[in-house]
Amino acid sequence: MERTIQEIYIDVARGREEAALELLLRLQPLILSSIKKYYNRTDEMDDLIQEGRLLVLDSINEYREDYSVPFLGYMKSRLKYLYLGKNRSRRLLSLNVSNGEDGEEHLDLLADGFQVEEDYICRESEAELLKMVLSLPDRERQVIQGFYFENLSIGDISKRYGITYRTVINTKRRALERMRREMEVKDV
The missing domain is CATH 1.10.1740 (Rna Polymerase Sigma Factor; Chain: A)
Structure with a gap:
C-alpha cells in the first residue's frame, strides 16, 4: 500500500x-x-x-x-x-536604451501629448480605492496593504501577523469581495 x-x-x-x-x-x-x-x-x-x-x-x-x-x-x-x-515581477526596460533601428532612445519615441482628463480620472479612481482600503476592518486592511502595497507574499503576511496561511487567503478574499460590493453600489 x-x-x-x-x-x-x-x-x-x-x-x-x-x-x-x-x-x-x-x-x-x-x-x-x-x-x-x-x-x-x-x-x-x-x-x-x-x-x-x-x-x-x-x-x-x-x-x-x-x-x-x-x-x-x-x-x-x-x-x-x-x-x-x-x-x-516584470523585467524593466530603460527608456534611455537605444531602440537599435535608428539609434534613437526609447524616451525620444514617446509622444509628448498630455491626457489631462484621463490622468484626472485615474487619480480620482486611485483616491477612491485608497479610501475603500482604509475603511476596511483592521485585519483585512493589513492583509490588503501587505499584499498589494508592500508586495509581501501570503506567507510573509501570515508570519507578520501570526495567523495561518489559509486565514490570510480568506481574509484577502473577503476584503476584495467587500471592496467589489462597495464599488458596485457606487456605480448604481
Missing part, C-alpha cells in the same frame, strides 16, 4: 533523510502542474522546478501539524503563490 504525502511528511519531520527524497519525488508532478498552470514559461522550466523543490524543502520546516490543512494542501497553495508571484 502506497504511503500518503502526510505520512511521508511525518517521517521527514522526524529526521528521516531518505523520506525527504521520497517526498520530493512524490511532489514532482504537483510542481510541474503548478508551473504549467500558473507560470507557463518553458524556457525557464529547469529553474522553476528547482525553485519548487526548494520551496518543498523549506516548507517542511515551516509547516506545523496544527495548521488546519494537510501538508499536501499546504504545498499546493505555496506552489501556486510561488509561481503566481513570478508573474508579478
Whole structure:
C-alpha cells in the first residue's frame, strides 16, 4: 500500500533523510502542474522546478501539524503563490536604451501629448480605492496593504501577523469581495 504525502511528511519531520527524497519525488508532478498552470514559461522550466523543490524543502520546516490543512494542501497553495508571484515581477526596460533601428532612445519615441482628463480620472479612481482600503476592518486592511502595497507574499503576511496561511487567503478574499460590493453600489 502506497504511503500518503502526510505520512511521508511525518517521517521527514522526524529526521528521516531518505523520506525527504521520497517526498520530493512524490511532489514532482504537483510542481510541474503548478508551473504549467500558473507560470507557463518553458524556457525557464529547469529553474522553476528547482525553485519548487526548494520551496518543498523549506516548507517542511515551516509547516506545523496544527495548521488546519494537510501538508499536501499546504504545498499546493505555496506552489501556486510561488509561481503566481513570478508573474508579478516584470523585467524593466530603460527608456534611455537605444531602440537599435535608428539609434534613437526609447524616451525620444514617446509622444509628448498630455491626457489631462484621463490622468484626472485615474487619480480620482486611485483616491477612491485608497479610501475603500482604509475603511476596511483592521485585519483585512493589513492583509490588503501587505499584499498589494508592500508586495509581501501570503506567507510573509501570515508570519507578520501570526495567523495561518489559509486565514490570510480568506481574509484577502473577503476584503476584495467587500471592496467589489462597495464599488458596485457606487456605480448604481
